[in-house]
Amino acid sequence: MSRSARGFQASRRELTWAARGLVLRQPRGKSADGETAHMAIRIEGLRKSYGASVAVDGVDIAVPEGKMLVLLGPSGCGKTTTMRCIAGLEQPEEGVIAIGQRTVFSHAGRINVAVNERRVGMVFQSYAIWPHMSVYENVAYPLDMTGVARAEKEKRVTEILRVVGLEGFGERGASYLSGGQMQRVALARSLVMRPSVLLFDEPLSNLDARLRDHLRVQLRELQTTFGITSVYVTHDQREALALADEIAVMQAGKVVQRGDPVSLYRRPKTSSIADFLGYSNIFDATLADGGANPRVSLDGQACVLETLDAPPAGPISVCVRPDDITVRARDGAGSPAPGMNRLEGDIVLASFMGPFYQYRVRLPQGAVWEAYGPADARGHGLGERVLLDVPASAVLVAPRT
Ligand SMILES: Nc1ncnc2c1ncn2[C@@H]1O[C@H](COP(=O)(O)OP(=O)(O)OP(=O)(O)O)[C@@H](O)[C@H]1O
Ligand SMILES: [Mg+2]
Numbered sequence: 011m012s013r014s015a016r017g018f019q020a021s022r023r024e025l026t027w028a029a030r031g032l033v034l035r036q037p038r039g040k041s042a043d044g045e046t047a048h049m050a051i052r053i054e055g056l057r058k059s060y061g062a063s064v065a066v067d068g069v070d071i072a073v074p075e076g077k078m079l080v081l082l083g084p085s086g087c088g089k090t091t092t093m094r095c096i097a098g099l100e101q102p103e104e105g106v107i108a109i110g111q112r113t114v115f116s117h118a119g120r121i122n123v124a125v126n127e128r129r130v131g132m133v134f135q136s137y138a139i140w141p142h143m144s145v146y147e148n149v150a151y152p153l154d155m156t157g158v159a160r161a162e163k164e165k166r167v168t169e170i171l172r173v174v175g176l177e178g179f180g181e182r183g184a185s186y187l188s189g190g191q192m193q194r195v196a197l198a199r200s201l202v203m204r205p206s207v208l209l210f211d212e213p214l215s216n217l218d219a220r221l222r223d224h225l226r227v228q229l230r231e232l233q234t235t236f237g238i239t240s241v242y243v244t245h246d247q248r249e250a251l252a253l254a255d256e257i258a259v260m261q262a263g264k265v266v267q268r269g270d271p272v273s274l275y276r277r278p279k280t281s282s283i284a285d286f287l288g289y290s291n292i293f294d295a296t297l298a299d300g301g302a303n304p305r306v307s308l309d310g311q312a313c314v315l316e317t318l319d320a321p322p323a324g325p326i327s328v329c330v331r332p333d334d335i336t337v338r339a340r341d342g343a344g345s346p347a348p349g350m351n352r353l354e355g356d357i358v359l360a361s362f363m364g365p366f367y368q369y370r371v372r373l374p375q376g377a378v379w380e381a382y383g384p385a386d387a388r389g390h391g392l393g394e395r396v397l398l399d400v401p402a403s404a405v406l407v408a409p410r411t
Pocket of ligand 2: 089090091
């Protein structure tokens with residue numbers, strides 16, 4: 011693929027609106043470079059289908075002013091469609107979308123504000139920058155469209171290029187940039203108009219791991235510094251946890267759980283949400299013993315675990331995060347403390363991950379558990395028989411989904 015072709019897969023319409031969508035009518039009473047009014051986003055009962063298939067099915071979302079909401083979910087669950095509805099690139103069949111005080115879509119009210127009047131900035135996975143323009147021209151484009159005076163334009167473009175770490179790149183042709191640099195141009199262009207609302211659709215997923223980490227931190231800094239109300243789409247739980255003020259987990263067109271990153275990570279509502287949040291030990295289970303200290307029996311594992319959860323009615327799964335388990339050598343381990351479950355098995359995988367060891371441990375009945383161990387210890391070897399200590403507080407019992 012030629013250098014200029016790489017990274018420009020966005021549709022022409024997206025590209026145009028990524029560039030021009032920021033060129034928006036300023037709210038009445040504000041100058042073109044007036045300070046940003048930080049609005050909140052409110053979505054109620056949003057529904058969008060393509061033919062017979064429902065992509066977004068009754069979604070409610072509220073993003074407080076200046077906060078970042080992350081939509082997290084597997085491929086095809088309706089994240090991009092939700093974003094495109096907020097931006098005005100798709101027309102929903104039902105629902106209400108309000109940005110600040112202004113309703114930009116209402117099915118019942120027959121309101122559908124045009125894309126270019128929604129005052130929304132967008133950053134796509136596919137960069138969507140103009141390959142034939144310089145970095146400077148790309149970033150200045152929305153300002154040119156609104157006729158911002160030359161001196162003011164130069165000031166703002168220079169300032170925003172510095173903010174995204176592209177100082178000195180202004181004259182460079184946009185097709186002669188790395189993926190990370192292109193994405194920062196797209197980000198600079200979305201920020202230069204000081205939009206009230208920024209929408210990010212997997213903006214980091216085309217980048218390598220190091221750059222992704224770096225830009226993720228930079229993005230969070232920018233978003234909090236400028237206090238821009240944002241919706242960020244990803245299927246990467248690490249990215250979601252690191253960026254979000256609030257996460258909305260989507261499955262099959264619906265928001266199935268929402269919460270701040272810490273409480274969501276600790277208390278996923280169902281086994282499929284837990285699976286998406288890094289609970290790598292998920293097993294079917296049955297209630298063995300109710301009461302104050304409930305115990306659950308793991309199907310096919312000849313083991314019973316104590317939990318602090320009151321098991322819900324219906325089919326249940328046990329979900330445990332690998333970082334909540336302590337891996338111990340058998341020698342000198344002593345008896346487990348009260349409230350500590352102990353399993354025993356053989357190491358079938360030991361990988362040094364840098365900050366920790368990742369182990370897979372096979373129990374006698376054949377189930378394989380994942381656990382992390384500290385990186386500073388010597389680590390356990392393949393085939394070694396070990397003990398797994400699982401605190402009752404780490405045994406999440408959730409409806410099986
Ligand atoms: N233009 C379209 N025409 C028909 N179906 C579509 C269209 N766009 C999306 N869909 C369907 O709507 C559903 C939701 O798609 P959407 O792009 O919103 O998913 P997503 O959560 O963004 O997935 P991914 O993580 O893969 O980007 C999918 O089943 C998809 O196939
Ligand atoms: Mg998508």
